[in-house]
Amino acid sequence: MAMEGGEELPKQIEIPGKSRFRYNSPFVQVTLIGLVCFCCPGMFNALSGLGGGGQVNQTTANNANTALSTFAVFAVLGGGIYNIFGPRLTLFTGCLTYVLYAGSFLYYNHYHHQAFAIVAGAILGIGASLLWSGEGAIMTSYPPIARKGTYISLFWSIFNMGGVIGGLIPFILNYNRRDAASVNDATYIGFMCFMSAGALLSLAILPPCKVIRDDGSRCTNVKYSNVRTEAVEIMKLFMNWKMLLIVPASWASNFFYIYQFNHVNGALFNLRTRGLNNVFYWGAQILGSIGIGYLLDFSFPSRRTRGFVGITLVGVLGTAIWGGGLANQINYNHVELTKKLDFKDSGSAFAGPFVLYFSYGLLDAMFQSMVYWVIGALADDSEILSRYTGFYKGVQSAGAAVAWQVDTHNVSRTSQLIVNWGMTTVSYPLLVVLVYLAVKDDPKRDEEPTKASAPPWDNSIYADNTNGGLK
Numbered sequence: 001m002a003m004e005g006g007e008e009l010p011k012q013i014e015i016p017g018k019s020r021f022r023y024n025s026p027f028v029q030v031t032l033i034g035l036v037c038f039c040c041p042g043m044f045n046a047l048s049g050l051g052g053g054g055q056v057n058q059t060t061a062n063n064a065n066t067a068l069s070t071f072a073v074f075a076v077l078g079g080g081i082y083n084i085f086g087p088r089l090t091l092f093t094g095c096l097t098y099v100l101y102a103g104s105f106l107y108y109n110h111y112h113h114q115a116f117a118i119v120a121g122a123i124l125g126i127g128a129s130l131l132w133s134g135e136g137a138i139m140t141s142y143p144p145i146a147r148k149g150t151y152i153s154l155f156w157s158i159f160n161m162g163g164v165i166g167g168l169i170p171f172i173l174n175y176n177r178r179d180a181a182s183v184n185d186a187t188y189i190g191f192m193c194f195m196s197a198g199a200l201l202s203l204a205i206l207p208p209c210k211v212i213r214d215d216g217s218r219c220t221n222v223k224y225s226n227v228r229t230e231a232v233e234i235m236k237l238f239m240n241w242k243m244l245l246i247v248p249a250s251w252a253s254n255f256f257y258i259y260q261f262n263h264v265n266g267a268l269f270n271l272r273t274r275g276l277n278n279v280f281y282w283g284a285q286i287l288g289s290i291g292i293g294y295l296l297d298f299s300f301p302s303r304r305t306r307g308f309v310g311i312t313l314v315g316v317l318g319t320a321i322w323g324g325g326l327a328n329q330i331n332y333n334h335v336e337l338t339k340k341l342d343f344k345d346s347g348s349a350f351a352g353p354f355v356l357y358f359s360y361g362l363l364d365a366m367f368q369s370m371v372y373w374v375i376g377a378l379a380d381d382s383e384i385l386s387r388y389t390g391f392y393k394g395v396q397s398a399g400a401a402v403a404w405q406v407d408t409h410n411v412s413r414t415s416q417l418i419v420n421w422g423m424t425t426v427s428y429p430l431l432v433v434l435v436y437l438a439v440k441d442d443p444k445r446d447e448e449p450t451k452a453s454a455p456p457w458d459n460s461i462y463a464d465n466t467n468g469g470l471k
Helices: 028-039 039-051 058-067 069-087 087-110 115-141 146-175 183-203 227-237 241-268 273-299 305-329 349-375 382-408 413-438
Strands: none
Touching: 028 039, 028 087, 028 115, 028 146, 028 273, 039 087, 039 146, 039 183, 039 273, 058 115, 069 087, 069 115, 069 227, 069 305, 069 382, 087 115, 087 183, 115 241, 115 349, 115 382, 146 183, 146 273, 146 349, 227 382, 241 273, 241 349, 241 382, 241 413, 273 305, 273 349, 305 349, 305 413, 349 382, 349 413, 382 413
């Protein structure tokens, strides 16, 4: 592949070492980006999942997250920034903004001034756009084409372990504070320590031109890009019919977080139980990503058929879960419940809402993994996919910013649920059309999953150990 302003690397096939654990392998690099997101966005998700950022008054967190709308602008640009500066500088800069955001809530715990949290939210929007654009490019372009679902589930599982551990932090530190409204300082400090570790770990990520797949191919043949090239390519995204078909799914994919965090977990449960619920919410995401990843890679020989089946399964499951959510929601609306549910004291009343919240986590992982798989099936080059995923994250964050303000203006909980349900439902047929028109079956490459249902660390389907070559 040649690009104006880009330095093209030689196209000859390089035979990599046999170990899947070599540093420049897609498996190691996707694992590393998973650990980075475990420490930064994973902990951010745990903090958001507490409802109101762990504060009794949700207005501050809502305003701070609305300021995250800078994400919408910079995420669209993030793919180009990633292509110009590479993964290390892009990811490291993005990770540091998560530390600042968590620190702003530590500050609010003492001084109750919103300004710092709102500014930190705006800065985080810029940083998160850089991190997620880079993550999307790595997760969708580094793996071999016939294993993208497996690698997406690998990333999603590691990433959401951050939410599991992050949920344990407030649960343990606030276990004996049954009637507490806001989390203590140690909770925020714990989040900041994890986020700082993620920033350091991001420096270990290799650029795509140095990552070699097991068949000897590189993730890109272009070593770097330039501002003019990226500006032109980014502008083209807004007229790209493939991206336009993804817009409803992108908009919906973070819109529902506000409802789930604030009006299911935040409204129904006390503080320590919210922490426990988050352990299972993000744990459910691990199960969901593994299940949909296996289906999208191994269920049928045809890649297009796997896409159709995956979208249908997520659509049916989503209808059932949102229907259950509506049945639960009719019992309360935009009022504060006087008695919060506790996992120890509320008995059977705790079970139904808990299972619902767990199911929301399961659906989230399956929905987003499915969309990432579709994006990854549209191309196989890091530069192209960094722009596609940047566009996806930009629209996604714009939807989330609108959702935060919808909640701030006290739109009824039932209305929020119906809007979320409707938007996800609209996205399914459009994704089916996209798969039908744009995802092609490559017989030579798509026969790979039928050889063995092997995990990504199993070399046997790639390496011929008798002569050191490739099958």
